[in-house]
Amino acid sequence: AGGFTNLALYKPAYQSSVAWNGNPDRAVDGGRSGTFHDGSCTHTDTEDNPWWYVDLERTQEVDHITIFNRQDCCWDRITPFEVYIGDKSNVTENQKLVGDFSFPAGQAEKTIQVGGLKGRYVGITLPGSNRILALCEVEVYGGDAGGFTNLALYKPAYQSSVSWNGNPGRAVDGGRSGSFADGSCSHTDTEDNPWWYVDLERTQEVDHITIFNRQDCCWDRITPFEVYIGDKSNVTENQKLVGDFSFPAGQAEKTIQVGGLKGRYVSITLPGSNRILALCEVEVYG
Numbered sequence: 001a002g003g004f005t006n007l008a009l010y011k012p013a014y015q016s017s018v019a020w021n022g023n024p025d026r027a028v029d030g031g032r033s034g035t036f037h038d039g040s041c042t043h044t045d046t047e048d049n050p051w052w053y054v055d056l057e058r059t060q061e062v063d064h065i066t067i068f069n070r071q072d073c074c075w076d077r078i079t080p081f082e083v084y085i086g087d088k089s090n091v092t093e094n095q096k097l098v099g100d101f102s103f104p105a106g107q108a109e110k111t112i113q114v115g116g117l118k119g120r121y122v123g124i125t126l127p128g129s130n131r132i133l134a135l136c137e138v139e140v141y142g143g144d145a146g147g148f149t150n151l152a153l154y155k156p157a158y159q160s161s162v163s164w165n166g167n168p169g170r171a172v173d174g175g176r177s178g179s180f181a182d183g184s185c186s187h188t189d190t191e192d193n194p195w196w197y198v199d200l201e202r203t204q205e206v207d208h209i210t211i212f213n214r215q216d217c218c219w220d221r222i223t224p225f226e227v228y229i230g231d232k233s234n235v236t237e238n239q240k241l242v243g244d245f246s247f248p249a250g251q252a253e254k255t256i257q258v259g260g261l262k263g264r265y266v267s268i269t270l271p272g273s274n275r276i277l278a279l280c281e282v283e284v285y286g
Contacts, residue, residue: 034071091123178215197267235267
């Protein structure tokens with residue numbers, strides 16, 4: 001898994017109830033079979049807001065989570081679901097991940113990008129009444145992320161204007177989807193020189209920045225763009241990075257090497273008139 005380790009394997013697991021002998025630790029036993037009778041899937045009672053969580057036993061940096069759903073029947077029971085990560089054992093008090101958390105028919109597994117969020121507990125809940133939670137395996141990958149952490153994740157973000165409910169925090173919510181309808185991309189008005197920035201809350205040494213662009217439409221709006229890093233909140237007064245800052249058609253993400261430049265604020269601006277700035281995720285690694 002790209003240098004990552006399954007941190008959840010054989011760790012203590014808990015759930016809101018147990019039915020059909022579907023104990024919570026079956027989801028971290030290494031068995032990925034989607035057939036319940038193979039004895040490796042959990043199962044709660046029919047209840048309101050059922051939950052399951054694993055205790056990683058210490059705070060870990062999580063890159064991605066892979067969930068294996070039932071395939072013998074009942075595959076639709078898990079949709080929709082919610083995922084939480086953090087250090088609180090009351091797991092719904094932790095950070096809720098943003099994204100389309102559903103399983104279509106025939107899909108045995110789903111991988112959710114977490115982007116380096118840290119936590120001891122990983123929880124899965126089913127919101128609503130009369131739900132049954134069954135998990136055939138939950139793999140939580142983390143560890144060696146090349147030594148770098150996404151410093152921008154869930155940090156305060158700002159932009160020049162907001163349109164279509166595209167708040168600036170959407171670009172640092174951990175959701176990389178390039179489809180605006182998924183609710184995880186920022187969006188400004190049509191304006192001159194629109195800007196967006198994240199406040200890392202203290203001066204950090206930045207190695208690289210990865211930007212995720214829209215893919216559903218309008219991918220060409222971002223080109224050309226400019227990137228600034230430094231300690232001034234008037235971000236265009238900071239160091240402007242040099243390079244080819246454009247997105248060709250079909251390219252979902254672009255990584256910009258920064259080389260250890262230090263700064264508290266990382267900004268993206270679009271020079272020129274009648275521009276629209278939409279960012280689906282900005283990850284600042286250092």
